[in-house]
Structure formats: structure tokens, C-alpha cells
Amino acid sequence: MLQDIKDGKLSVEEGTEKLKDLPYKELGFAKIDNHREMRVGYPEVIYCQGKTVEQVKQIIEFMATKNNNILGTRASEEMYEAVKEICPEAEYNKLARTITVKKKEIEVPDTYIAVVTAGTSDIPVAEEAAVTAEILGNKVERIFDVGVAGIHRLFNRLDLIRGAKVVVVIAGMEGALASVVGGLVDKPVIAVPTSVGYGANFGGLSALLCMLNSCASGISVVNIDNGFGAGYSASMINKL
Structure with a gap:
């Protein structure tokens, strides 16, 4: 102005x-x-x-x-x-x-953000993260339903995940996927626990505690079901 x-x-x-x-x-x-x-x-x-x-x-x-x-x-x-x-x-x-x-075009970096879910039930939170990152001017790659119950599905998409500048990992149940991905990539991982799971999931508390206690390095954790917070942080990292 x-x-x-x-x-x-x-x-x-x-x-x-x-x-x-x-x-x-x-x-x-x-x-x-x-x-x-x-x-x-x-x-x-x-x-x-x-x-x-x-x-x-x-x-x-x-x-x-x-x-x-x-x-x-x-x-x-x-x-x-x-x-x-x-x-x-x-x-x-x-x-x-x-x-x-969308009121204006934003310059999008050549790098991208990978948004990864453990299960299909985690997709709503993943979409919140992806839409947030996209409206803030980022390219997003969605990799859904690659949780630890069928870990071979994750390995088939590993090249795409490793190519990202930052990885958002979204998981409910026990939240183990964040630790697995954190041990396989050399990029920051933002873990999002979801409230998906049966009673002892405690509305996402079990996944949250699992992610907070991960022995894999380079993992940061946002609040339960907070796709927005993950997408926002991922955008800041992607644009550094």
C-alpha cells in the first residue's frame, strides 16, 4: 500500500x-x-x-x-x-x-508437505491440515491409510514421504505411525493424535501420550485432532 x-x-x-x-x-x-x-x-x-x-x-x-x-x-x-x-x-x-x-495468488515453494494418515478414519483431521497448508500457499501430497497394521503400505509410499520438506503424521488408536515415520525420514515430523479409537483410546489421549513419548527424534506433537495447527506449522517450516 x-x-x-x-x-x-x-x-x-x-x-x-x-x-x-x-x-x-x-x-x-x-x-x-x-x-x-x-x-x-x-x-x-x-x-x-x-x-x-x-x-x-x-x-x-x-x-x-x-x-x-x-x-x-x-x-x-x-x-x-x-x-x-x-x-x-x-x-x-x-x-x-x-x-x-481465495482472494489472491500466493507464491508456492517448489518443496511440498506430506500429509500421512494411519487410517481412513483419520482423513477428516488430515484434510484440515492439508487445506490449511494449501490456502497458506503450499503444495501438499496426501498419503492416506498407511498405518502400522499393514506397514508394507507405508513402504510403498516412502519415496514420496521422504521427498517432502516436512511430514505431518496423523494417527489415532495408539498413534504408533508417527514413531515409525520419524525413524525413517530426515525431515521434521509433526504428529497429530486423533480421537479415533475404542474406549481405552480415551478420546485421543493414548495416541497423544504415545507420540509425546516417542523415542524417534525430530517429532513435534500438536493437540488432539488439531489438523489446523499441524498444517500451519508445516507451512512455516516449508517456507523457511
């Missing part, structure tokens, strides 16, 4: 108008952090769960005026339908429960 003012493409008055929303925009029920991309490199992301349909719609309606790509996580289809009324270009990933609005 400052360069546009310097080049005469934008008047000082127009620039001043844009600056009025910094550092945040007050909507009453929310304060939109317009300064975040300047501070941390990525714009604010909307956690939709717990918000009303109208709140999500109003937040996205304002954010769309800033010409940034928009990501809403844990969103319902009802929220998506409301958003589509004001942003026809909005897209909904039913598995990931994400709303994305």
Missing part, C-alpha cells in the same frame, strides 16, 4: 482510509486482527465452532474486503451456505469442515 502511494497509484486519502482498520476492526462480538499478517506472516484464521452463522458471515464479509485469502475451520454447511451468499467464490471441504475464500 505504501509503495502504491509512493508510485501515485493510491492517494494519501485512500491510504488513510485503509489504515483506519489497523490494528483491528471492532465488530462488537469480535475484533478482527488486521495487523496479524504484518506481524506473523499469515492473516487471521476463523475458528467457526461456537460462533453463530451470522457471526461467521459478518467476520468473513469484512475480511473479504482486505484481499487476503480466508480460512474458516470447524465450520458447518449452514455457515458455508450463508458465506456463499456474500462470497460466491467460497469453497467448502465437507471432510475437513473448512471454508476457504
